[in-house]
């Protein structure tokens with residue numbers, strides 16, 4: 001089932017065209033990751049999809065009744081304001097205690113429900129934001145650099161949790177990430193964005209494309225090596 005269809009999308013901001021002729025579809029149960037250099041329009045694309053930026057041309061169609069859960073790039077909270085995790089979960093919309101408990105469980109942070117938000121580590125906080133996005137049991141989960149600032153272990157744990165959420169809810173996942181090695185391991189499809197989509201497909205296909213290599217240079221080689229290591233051991237590895 002197709003959750004999202006984007007056709008001929010242009011978005012202009014401050015008189016400048018930020019996105020141009022973007023086409024994209026996303027199916028139920030898929031994990032699709034958008035990669036691209038800083039300023040290439042990734043957040044702009046996500047914000048257009050959630051409806052906070054209007055297209056200047058083209059269309060964004062969603063499956064009827066589709067609910068979207070959004071994990072923003074950053075959420076600034078006043079550290080001096082006392083606020084428990086449960087309270088944050090009930091803002092801006094109230095939810096029942098049971099819904100909150102279920103969302104926290106899905107994000108693997110039930111034990112933090114009564115803690116002060118300001119006391120959480122970066123990884124715990126990101127999972128609480130994930131829990132918040134899961135409150136409506138979304139058909140599509142959108143994450144904008146959700147693991148920014150987390151260490152290697154925190155990032156791996158976060159993606160493991162995300163995979164579990166995808167299996168439990170059967171939702172589609174669309175995310176932005178700069179962590180190429182994780183992207184290559186965890187995505188069904190990768191989209192390289194640089195104002196327009198310059199290449200797209202399975203991680204292996206994208207990693208082999210000249211556009212991707214030109215964009216990410218040495219990092220792209222490292223990410224591909226890690227991806228191959230994870231998915232298919234070489235004859236040398238098998239014999240050792």
Ligand SMILES: Nc1ncnc2c1ncn2[C@@H]1O[C@H](COP(=O)(O)OP(=O)(O)OP(=O)(O)O)[C@@H](O)[C@H]1O
Nearest residue numbers: 013014016018036037038039040041042043044045
């Ligand atoms: N409200 C705005 N008005 C004018 N220009 C904007 C606005 N918001 C973003 N831009 C510009 O649009 C371009 C794309 O920004 P966007 O945040 O979508 O990039 P990004 O790919 O998500 O970058 P990063 O990897 O750094 O997060 C940038 O040049 C940015 O300066």
